[in-house]
Amino acid sequence: MPEGDTVWRTARRLDEALAGAVLTRAELRWPTLAAAELSGARTIEIRSRGKHLLHRLDSGLTLHSHLRMDGQWRIEATAALTARRLADDDLRAVLGTATWTALGLRLGMLDLVPSSQEHVLVGHLGPDVLGEDWDPVRATDNLARATGTVGAALLDQRTLAGVGTMYAAESLFLERLPPWSAPADLARPTIGALVDRVHRLLDTGRQRAVPSTTGSTRRAETTYVHGRSGQACRRCGTLVRVATIGAAPHDRAMFYCPGCQGGLGPTDEGRPQRPLGLRAGGPPPQTSPGRGRRAPG
Numbered sequence: 001m002p003e004g005d006t007v008w009r010t011a012r013r014l015d016e017a018l019a020g021a022v023l024t025r026a027e028l029r030w031p032t033l034a035a036a037e038l039s040g041a042r043t044i045e046i047r048s049r050g051k052h053l054l055h056r057l058d059s060g061l062t063l064h065s066h067l068r069m070d071g072q073w074r075i076e077a078t079a080a081l082t083a084r085r086l087a088d089d090d091l092r093a094v095l096g097t098a099t100w101t102a103l104g105l106r107l108g109m110l111d112l113v114p115s116s117q118e119h120v121l122v123g124h125l126g127p128d129v130l131g132e133d134w135d136p137v138r139a140t141d142n143l144a145r146a147t148g149t150v151g152a153a154l155l156d157q158r159t160l161a162g163v164g165t166m167y168a169a170e171s172l173f174l175e176r177l178p179p180w181s182a183p184a185d186l187a188r189p190t191i192g193a194l195v196d197r198v199h200r201l202l203d204t205g206r207q208r209a210v211p212s213t214t215g216s217t218r219r220a221e222t223t224y225v226h227g228r229s230g231q232a233c234r235r236c237g238t239l240v241r242v243a244t245i246g247a248a249p250h251d252r253a254m255f256y257c258p259g260c261q262g263g264l265g266p267t268d269e270g271r272p273q274r275p276l277g278l279r280a281g282g283p284p285p286q287t288s289p290g291r292g293r294r295a296p297g
Contacts, residue, residue, distance in 0.1 A: 004162020005205035025096035050161025068108020151179030178262035
């Protein structure tokens with residue numbers, strides 16, 4: 001699922017293409033919105049709120065979308081659009097101006113509400129890590145009060161908005177925190193440092209086309225632990241592992257280093273884990289740090 005930095009960049013591209021222009025074509029291929037008429041409305045702005053996108057119109061309406069796992073918004077020159085492209089079964093929304101057209105593909109959510117009622121859709125979210133109103137004190141308070149594990153709390157958009165599995169795992173690793181720790185057992189300065197780390201990683205990530213927490217954009221070098229189960233930790237050489245975190249049905253995968261982050265997680269049975277994508281019978285897992293950026297000590 002795209003994280004907050006990717007959604008922020010999507011909102012920025014849409015805003016640059018559509019803001020200030022009149023919609024000359026507007027099709028919402030969504031069962032509950034098929035009859036909506038948006039043509040003739042002018043786009044005021046398009047902003048992100050965590051992982052949500054808010055397209056505000058001068059008609060007083062807001063088109064809300066969420067990418068979920070594999071949705072995306074693409075921007076194409078209106079004059080270059082073909083009938084075949086517009087017949088794509090994956091299209092959920094077509095928003096065109098005289099110059100540019102935004103194509104919403106495989107969107108996970110699409111809603112149309114009065115702009116004054118946006119809170120119905122996003123009011124439950126915690127402080128937006130990349131929002132203009134980012135509030136680290138409130139985010140720290142939310143995380144400190146959370147029940148369950150600190151890893152699951154980071155992924156709960158009600159705690160702070162925009163963090164997904166990659167940035168949660170990478171932030172916890174860089175701060176040397178066990179993902180399954182209870183927030184109540186962590187000192188407030190420790191939680192504050194974690195919140196600051198999350199913000200710095202996402203803030204850096206929104207400036208890059210390729211998300212990276214290591215500083216490298218080379219393939220297989222962009223993360224310290226996320227997606228690296230069965231490979232050597234870049235800091236200590238212990239094999240990185242992955243286990244579930246959070247309560248079903250909202251449990252997620254959490255990558256971590258037992259050597260740097262307090263041993264095996266309680267949901268990790270300790271069975272050997274081969275590197276992701278490695279077929280049975282392939283080479284054994286790496287047992288010493290490989291190329292790429294070393295983690296800070």
